[in-house]
Amino acid sequence: MKISIIGAGAMGSVYAALFAEAGHEVVVVDPWLDHVAAINREGLRLSGASGDRMIRGIRATSDASETEGSGLFVLATKASAVGEVARTIKPHAGDAVILTIQNGLGAAERIGAHMDTTNVLLGVADGFGASMKGSGHAHHNAMKLIRVGEIGGGLTERLEHVAGIWRGAGFNVKAFPDIRQLIWEKFLCNVTFSAPCAVFDRTLGELMSEPDLWAIATGCTREAHEAGIAEGVAFNFDDPVVYVTAFGQSMPEARPSLALDHRAGKLSEIDAINGMVPVVAARHGLTAPYNQTLSAIIRAREADFGKVGQ
Numbered sequence: 030m031k032i033s034i035i036g037a038g039a040m041g042s043v044y045a046a047l048f049a050e051a052g053h054e055v056v057v058v059d060p061w062l063d064h065v066a067a068i069n070r071e072g073l074r075l076s077g078a079s080g081d082r083m084i085r086g087i088r089a090t091s092d093a094s095e096t097e098g099s100g101l102f103v104l105a106t107k108a109s110a111v112g113e114v115a116r117t118i119k120p121h122a123g124d125a126v127i128l129t130i131q132n133g134l135g136a137a138e139r140i141g142a143h144m145d146t147t148n149v150l151l152g153v154a155d156g157f158g159a160s161m162k163g164s165g166h167a168h169h170n171a172m173k174l175i176r177v178g179e180i181g182g183g184l185t186e187r188l189e190h191v192a193g194i195w196r197g198a199g200f201n202v203k204a205f206p207d208i209r210q211l212i213w214e215k216f217l218c219n220v221t222f223s224a225p226c227a228v229f230d231r232t233l234g235e236l237m238s239e240p241d242l243w244a245i246a247t248g249c250t251r252e253a254h255e256a257g258i259a260e261g262v263a264f265n266f267d268d269p270v271v272y273v274t275a276f277g278q279s280m281p282e283a284r285p286s287l288a289l290d291h292r293a294g295k296l297s298e299i300d301a302i303n304g305m306v307p308v309v310a311a312r313h314g315l316t317a318p319y320n321q322t323l324s325a326i327i328r329a330r331e332a333d334f335g336k337v338g339q
C-alpha cells in the first residue's frame with residue numbers, strides 16, 4: 030500500500046521507517062529541507078528500541094501532491110499544524126483513510142475546519158520517547174502502544190483494517206470503541222507534566238518529588254479531570270492523581286516533549302494541552318486557574334523566542 034506520513038519528525042520518522050521495512054511504498058512530507066534531502070540521498074536512520082539501521086527507499090518531499098494515490102495518510106505533526114496539513118492534503122487524499130496521532134485535544138476539530146472528517150481516524154501514541162538526532166536521523170526509547178478509534182466511536186471494519194496494517198509493520202496497536210476516553214486519559218498525563226515540567230525545568234520524577242511543584246501539577250490534573258467529567262468522558266478511574274502518579278513513575282527520567290521544544294527554542298503544543306483546559310472548563314461554567322496560569326507563562330516565553338539579540 031502507498032502510505033503517506035505528513036510530518037516526518039520524531040514520531041513520523043518511526044512510522045515511516047517501520048512501514049517501509051514492512052514493504053509499503055512510503056512518502057514522507059515535511060518542510061525541513063535538510064531532512065528531506067538526507068532521506069532521499071542516504072536513507073532514513075532509525076535508532077533506539079527497534080534497532081539501529083538505515084532504511085532506504087522512502088520518498089521524502091515537501092510537496093504534498095506526491096501523496097496522490099495513497100491508501101493511508103498518517104498525520105504526525107504537532108497539534109498546531111494538523112489544520113494546515115488537512116488543507117494541504119485535501120486535494121490529494123481521495124477516499125483514503127487519514128489517521129491523525131497527536132497529544133492534546135482538538136485534532137478532529139482542527140481537521141474538520143478544512144475537510145470532511147468522514148475518513149478520519151484518531152490515534153494516541155504511548156511510550157515512544159522519540160526525538161530527532163539531526164537531519165535524516167530519528168531515535169526512539171521505546172514503542173509501547175498506539176491506540177486507534179473512530180471519531181464517532183465504535184469498532185468498524187476499516188478501523189480493524191488500519192490497525193492490522195500497523196500490526197503488520199511491527200507496531201503494538203489496539204482498536205478501541207471509545208478513543209475519546211483514551212485521548213482524555215493521555216491528556217490528563219500531558220496536562221500534569223507538560224507545562225509544569227517546562228515551567229520548572231524538571232524531569233517527571235523531579236516534579237513528583239517536590240511537594241510544592243507536585244501540588245501545582247496535580248492542580249492541573251484535577252482541573253482537567255473535572256472538565257472531562259463535565260464533557261461526559263467516561264474515565265476508567267476515580268482518582269486522577271493516582272493515575273497520573275503511576276504514569277509518571279513509569280518514566281521518571283523523561284522530560285515532556287513540550288519541555289524539550291522549549292529547550293530547542295521551538296513553539297510548543299501548549300494550546301492543545303494545558304491551554305485547552307480553561308477552554309473546555311468554560312463551556313461548563315468551570316474555571317481552571319492552574320492551567321490558565323501555567324499556559325500564560327509558556328505563551329509569554331514563546332513570545333520571546335527569536336527575540337534574543339534583537
Ligand SMILES: NC(=O)C1=CN([C@@H]2O[C@H](COP(=O)(O)OP(=O)(O)OC[C@H]3O[C@@H](n4cnc5c(N)ncnc54)[C@H](OP(=O)(O)O)[C@@H]3O)[C@@H](O)[C@H]2O)C=CC1
Pocket residue numbers: 035036037038039040041058059060061105106107108110113114130131132133154155156157158159160161286298
Ligand atoms: N515524540 C514522542 O515521543 C511523542 C510524540 N507524541 C505526539 O506526536 C505528535 C508529533 O510529535 P513529534 O514527532 O515529537 O513532533 P516533531 O516536532 O518531532 O515532528 C513534527 C514534524 O512535522 C513537521 N511539520 C510542521 N508543519 C508541517 C506541515 N504543515 N506539513 C508537514 N510537516 C509539518 C515539523 O517540521 P518543523 O519542525 O519544521 O515545524 C516536524 O518535522 C505530537 O502531537 C506529539 O505530542 C505522542 C507520543 C510520543
Ligand SMILES: CC(C)(CO)C(=O)C(=O)O
Pocket residue numbers: 132218219220222223283284285286287
Ligand atoms: C511524558 C508526557 C506525558 C508529558 O506530557 C508526554 O507524552 C510528552 O512527552 O509529551
